[in-house]
Amino acid sequence: MAALGRAALLLSFGLVVYALVAGSVAAWKRRRRLAASAQNALIAAFGTTVVAAAVLWTALARHDFSFVYVAQHTSRTLPLGYRLAAFWSGQEGSLLLWLLILTGYSALAVWLHRFTRDLMAWVVPVLAGVSTFFVFMLVFVSSPFMSAPAPADGAGMVPSLQNPYMLAHPPMLYLGYVGLTIPFAFAMGALLSRRTDERWIVMTRRWTLAAWTFLGVGQLLGAHWAYVEIGWGGYYAWDPVENAALMPWLAATAFLHSVMIQEKRGMLKVWNMVLVALAFCLSIFGTFLTRSGVISSIHSFSQSPLGAWFLGFIAICVVFSVGLIYLRLPLLRSRTKLESLVSREATFLYNNLLLVALCLTILWGVMYPLVTQAVRGETRSVSKPYYDFFLHTFGLPLLLLMGIGPLVAWRRASLRALGRTFIVPAVAAVVTGVALIVLGYGSSTPGLLAYTFGAFVAASIVLEFVRGTRARRSLSGGSWPGALAELVARNRRRYGGYIVHASILMLAIGVAGSSAYQTVRERGLRPGQSMEIAGYTLTYERLQQRQEANAIATRAVVDVSRGGSHVTTLYPGKNSYPVEQQVSNEVSIYHDPRNLGDLFTIADQIDPKSQTLFLKVLVKPLVNVLWAAGFVFVFGSLVTLWPDAVEQRRLAARYAADTVAA
Amino acid sequence: MTLALALAAVLAVAAVAFVARPFLREPAPASDRLGELSELERRRIELEEERDRALAALKELEFDHRTGKISDGDYRELVGPLRRRAAETLQALELRAGTGHERISSGR
Numbered sequence: 113m114a115a116l117g118r119a120a121l122l123l124s125f126g127l128v129v130y131a132l133v134a135g136s137v138a139a140w141k142r143r144r145r146l147a148a149s150a151q152n153a154l155i156a157a158f159g160t161t162v163v164a165a166a167v168l169w170t171a172l173a174r175h176d177f178s179f180v181y182v183a184q185h186t187s188r189t190l191p192l193g194y195r196l197a198a199f200w201s202g203q204e205g206s207l208l209l210w211l212l213i214l215t216g217y218s219a220l221a222v223w224l225h226r227f228t229r230d231l232m233a234w235v236v237p238v239l240a241g242v243s244t245f246f247v248f249m250l251v252f253v254s255s256p257f258m259s260a261p262a263p264a265d266g267a268g269m270v271p272s273l274q275n276p277y278m279l280a281h282p283p284m285l286y287l288g289y290v291g292l293t294i295p296f297a298f299a300m301g302a303l304l305s306r307r308t309d310e311r312w313i314v315m316t317r318r319w320t321l322a323a324w325t326f327l328g329v330g331q332l333l334g335a336h337w338a339y340v341e342i343g344w345g346g347y348y349a350w351d352p353v354e355n356a357a358l359m360p361w362l363a364a365t366a367f368l369h370s371v372m373i374q375e376k377r378g379m380l381k382v383w384n385m386v387l388v389a390l391a392f393c394l395s396i397f398g399t400f401l402t403r404s405g406v407i408s409s410i411h412s413f414s415q416s417p418l419g420a421w422f423l424g425f426i427a428i429c430v431v432f433s434v435g436l437i438y439l440r441l442p443l444l445r446s447r448t449k450l451e452s453l454v455s456r457e458a459t460f461l462y463n464n465l466l467l468v469a470l471c472l473t474i475l476w477g478v479m480y481p482l483v484t485q486a487v488r489g490e491t492r493s494v495s496k497p498y499y500d501f502f503l504h505t506f507g508l509p510l511l512l513l514m515g516i517g518p519l520v521a522w523r524r525a526s527l528r529a530l531g532r533t534f535i536v537p538a539v540a541a542v543v544t545g546v547a548l549i550v551l552g553y554g555s556s557t558p559g560l561l562a563y564t565f566g567a568f569v570a571a572s573i574v575l576e577f578v579r580g581t582r583a584r585r586s587l588s589g590g591s592w593p594g595a596l597a598e599l600v601a602r603n604r605r606r607y608g609g610y611i612v613h614a615s616i617l618m619l620a621i622g623v624a625g626s627s628a629y630q631t632v633r634e635r636g637l638r639p640g641q642s643m644e645i646a647g648y649t650l651t652y653e654r655l656q657q658r659q660e661a662n663a664i665a666t667r668a669v670v671d672v673s674r675g676g677s678h679v680t681t682l683y684p685g686k687n688s689y690p691v692e693q694q695v696s697n698e699v700s701i702y703h704d705p706r707n708l709g710d711l712f713t714i715a716d717q718i719d720p721k722s723q724t725l726f727l728k729v730l731v732k733p734l735v736n737v738l739w740a741a742g743f744v745f746v747f748g749s750l751v752t753l754w755p756d757a758v759e760q761r762r763l764a765a766r767y768a769a770d771t772v773a774a
Numbered sequence: 775m776t777l778a779l780a781l782a783a784v785l786a787v788a789a790v791a792f793v794a795r796p797f798l799r800e801p802a803p804a805s806d807r808l809g810e811l812s813e814l815e816r817r818r819i820e821l822e823e824e825r826d827r828a829l830a831a832l833k834e835l836e837f838d839h840r841t842g843k844i845s846d847g848d849y850r851e852l853v854g855p856l857r858r859r860a861a862e863t864l865q866a867l868e869l870r871a872g873t874g875h876e877r878i879s880s881g882r
Contacts, residue, residue: 119782123789130793142808148796156789163785229809309816310823376827376834521843522834523852529845579841586840766822769815 117167117257125247127157131240139233158219177262187268189662204256213290235301271696277337285330289395291323296392308443325749343697345730350499356398363391366467381444389433452524459517470506515569537571559628608752615745622738631731646731663687684715709733828860
């Protein structure tokens with residue numbers, strides 16, 4: 113069936129090239145039927161890509177080792193879930209997933225906006241252009257449908273990928289990465305069609321937010337995966353590929369904020385175009401980093417010939433978007449100006465500058481090995497202190513701004529009004545800071561600042577809800593819960609945004625607690641021996657071994673007690689994978705409800721002969737607040753994404769002239 | 775292999791038929807011109823955006839004043855220009871609508 117996969121991809125290639133060429137000609141020459149035909153080609157490309165994907169999934173499920181890809185990434189003992197997830201564990205499959213999501217998104221966008229006149233005609237060739245690159249790679253450079261005589265068994269999957277998170281983390285990230293193509297295509301379509309009004313923003317608002325949410329959730333899932341699987345006791349290592357997902361997310365965060373200024377004040381049109389192009393280019397750059405292997409990363413599984421192609425494509429995207437923005441500059445000039453440096457829009461601007469600064473310093477850190485290799489002929493890289501410095505320099509003010517922004521009025525705010533709105537959050541921050549110092553948590557300045565600023569943000573969010581509910585109740589009466597529900601329903605973007613802010617605050621609390629205030633101890637133990645850490649006593653009892661589906665599991669039995677009372681039993685150990693001939697660390701964690709933290713154990717070394725265990729133990733306070741933030745983040749995003757019927761009717765009336773009859 | 779090729783051929787025919795559908799449905803249309811917004815329509819959309827922006831800003835200002843983010847002095851200073859701007863855009867839109875109606879009437 114590999115031939116069917118190859119044929120389906122070849123058809124996808126023909127269809128997206130047709131959509132690119134016919135779509136461009138139709139938009140240029142204003143040909144209606146040709147434009148509709150190009151739209152259909154893009155939708156059909158999704159259909160043919162689905163067939164290609166189905167062929168690969170079927171081969172993975174059926175152990176069809178005549179597919180080189182299946183033989184390289186699975187084995188007979190690999191459970192079905194991981195076999196299906198092997199679709200995105202290798203380079204060729206990942207590219208196919210990119211294409212599947214891209215053509216799926218494109219088909220949906222084209223179908224949803226098929227009656228829109230000006231804009232869609234130019235959006236189609238842009239989407240087709242991006243798709244062309246990915247199908248070209250799959251057809252001519254890196255095909256998942258190469259076939260060879262089938263070996264008796266496959267090479268298996270890298271052990272660290274054999275984790276339930278493998279099923280969700282990569283697709284979630286790809287949904288985010290690829291999703292950023294849609295706002296990019298609409299922005300470029302708007303420039304090409306000279307439609308620099310807000311139409312493209314209205315059409316892509318939910319697309320951008322959904323992509324941003326997927327990217328955020330994908331990163332959090334990846335962090336949790338690293339935490340429970342990699343076995344080093346952390347969740348974010350400033351690895352180039354982790355950074356590659358963070359950068360477009362930061363750029364998209366900046367865009368989501370600055371686009372509100374364009375909607376409310378008609379300002380920052382050029383800046384928004386730049387941000388949307390930056391977010392897209394960074395998403396391609398992220399894929400390049402993951403797949404090219406040019407920079408050493410735990411995610412780059414092999415060197416590949418893709419690097420040069422991706423660099424070329426990124427260069428084309430940058431030149432195309434910068435050139436187009438430059439050509440359309442006269443149309444993008446704003447008629448309004450910033451009225452005051454103390455206003456909501458000014459805080460959004462500061463937020464944007466800090467986000468982009470953080471994004472670019474991370475980009476510089478990621479690029480540094482390539483730059484030093486090119487300039488000095490030797491590869492040098494920056495490490496954690498570099499990133500931590502800039503995270504503290506830009507991240508802490510960002511955290512504070514998250515609390516300040518909602519308290520400041522649009523257009524201008526007087527000092528008297530500011531004093532009134534700031535008093536409660538400022539008191540909350542000062543009290544928290546002093547209390548932490550008194551309780552002995554002043555050892556980490558960034559940690560202390562994070563909690564002090566966090567208290568400010570928490571108070572400002574609570575105040576916003578309280579003041580808003582009170583105002584709503586005074587207008588329409590009713591109960592407090594009713595007024596709160598009405599408040600959120602009438603302005604989902606604002607209050608959904610505050611819920612997302614609350615999740616970012618929880619994230620900051622979790623990160624600060626688990627990194628600035630963590631305790632680490634390591635000791636060699638023989639059966640019966642104990643070690644102490646942060647009030648816990650850990651007693652190593654014995655080793656045990658069991659056969660799992662595709663691995664031999666060795667576990668140390670460790671009893672945990674506190675104040676003489678048994679708390680739990682932990683089983684840190686190692687898995688040995690005979691097919692892959694690799695060994696992985698399997699950590700064991702106790703979630704402590706008292707401090708919302710974890711007691712994290714790693715069996716660094718196990719000597720089965722002498723039964724000696726080198727146990728590394730970390731106590732990470734508040735780390736579970738970080739994971740809980742993910743749920744709040746999704747909830748806030750859903751509130752923001754939820755359609756508002758009144759607004760949709762108003763927008764439909766506004767753009768009625770822009771819509772053709774079915 | 776033969777089955778795969780047959781399936782691929784079916785897929786290709788279906789894709790080509792779908793792509794050609796706009797031409798098959800309308801082999802000889804009265805007009806094949808892809809509609810685009812006139813300058814007047816573009817200006818109207820801009821004005822409606824401006825109107826919605828001004829009305830939203832007024833609403834926001836009222837709410838910020840009610841929740842104490844805006845002092846009485848700032849409110850009095852800001853509300854006037856915003857109301858004027860909203861009124862101007864509403865007037866400009868009404869004027870255009872009137873002109874449009876007149877054009878339609880004279881065209882009959």
